[in-house]
Amino acid sequence: MTPADEGVELVDPEDGSALLSRDGPSAASDAGVRLPASGDVTFLERRAFGAPLWAWAQLAAAVLAISTAGIAFDRLPEVPPLRLASWRMQATSAVLLVGARREWRAADAPARDFALRRDTLAKLAVSGVCLGVHFGLWVAGLQSTSLSHSLLLVSCTPLFLAFGALALGFAVSRGELAGAALGVGGVALVAFDARRASGLERVTWRGDVLSLGAAVAIIGYMHIGSELRKTMPLFLYAFPVTATSAAFSSFAAVVVGEPLSVATRGAETVVLGDVFGWALAWPPRVLWRRFAVVAYLALGPGLIGHTGYNAVLRHVTPLVVSTALTLEPALGSALGYFLGVADAPGAQTLLGGAAVVCAVATVIVASARRHQGERGER
DSSP states (O other), X not given: OOHHHHTOOEEOTTTOXXXXXXXXXXXXXXXXXXXXXXXXXXXXXXXXXXXXXXXXHHHHHHHHHHHXXXXXXXXXXXXXXXXXXXXXXXXXXXXXXXXXXXXXXXXXXHHHHHHHSHHHXXXXXXXXXHHHHHHHHHHHHHHHSOHHHHHHHHTTHHHHHHHHHHHTTOOOOHHHHHHHHHHHHXXXXXXXXXXXXXXXXXXXXXXXXXXXXXXHHHHHHHXXXXXXXXXXXXXXHHHHHHHHHHXXXXXXXXXXXXXXXXXXXXXXXXXXXXXXXTTSXXXXXXXXHHHHHHHHHIIIIIIIIIIHHHHHTTTSOHHHHHHHGGGHHHHHHHHHHHTTSSOOOOHHHHHHHHXXXXXXXXXXXXXXXXXXXXXXXX
């Protein structure tokens, strides 16, 4: 029995458009659409919960890669945080430039015209600034308040997305709202368990507000990405956004007066470097250590992480992606323990991690059901 006989919906793996409806092949054939043979759809192109399996696998890899960022950042404790964040964005931009050049050469005239439209360039710039503001506010908040408060508040993006969608009149199901709330609750358990373990951190209103601002700032980045990625190739979108973010972070580091240039350690003078300190440092052992860490930040959390979830925004909603990223505190704690750079997670962390996993599943299922219902109504 063929998929057509069973009334199963086949979709185009490129854009997700229906090639075969549940009512059978007549509608598609009448429209002159060529139906692919059953062997044309690979395993990873099969759909689950409204998106291809490869998109869910890429989202999982992105979350895992982003969860390692904190461990990598800790390898360079002598570098001020804003400066280190700007170095990461610079290196990531260099990696993305390779893909952007290839996509630009392969793009047809309409695609190039769209990328160079004034409104497109404006959206790319705003998206990059939002990403830069997110990192700037989050790092500043992290320096001013406890780690637990900062992690909790910067992870409130799903709530802002859900309630913001409600305020703007967009459809959000109760399941999505419940999952987002559960995810934030799970992050709270994880974060406050980390605070209980250390007991050495201070909490300030300034740091808390900055961390909340970081959670809000990332919404613009995610929504613009969701819109532009429907028509723009991945690297042609990601490169200008990341380059803008790098420029903004570098500028912010100068504005706040992060140090630089030269530091003396005993009889040794270490050249830290300013804007491009990850590639310009002395002595060589300092340069190679920094280059290795920043290169990993570019390829791991940068390319696989942030660029990876930009890729899946074409197939899943920003709310799903944002809620999936609430796994970061739990995964980061577990990875830190297994790598020997952090204590074993406590019972509260394990409970919070379980709550976050349940929240991710709830939002994914609720979002897929809502979108299926909306397509059915049309």
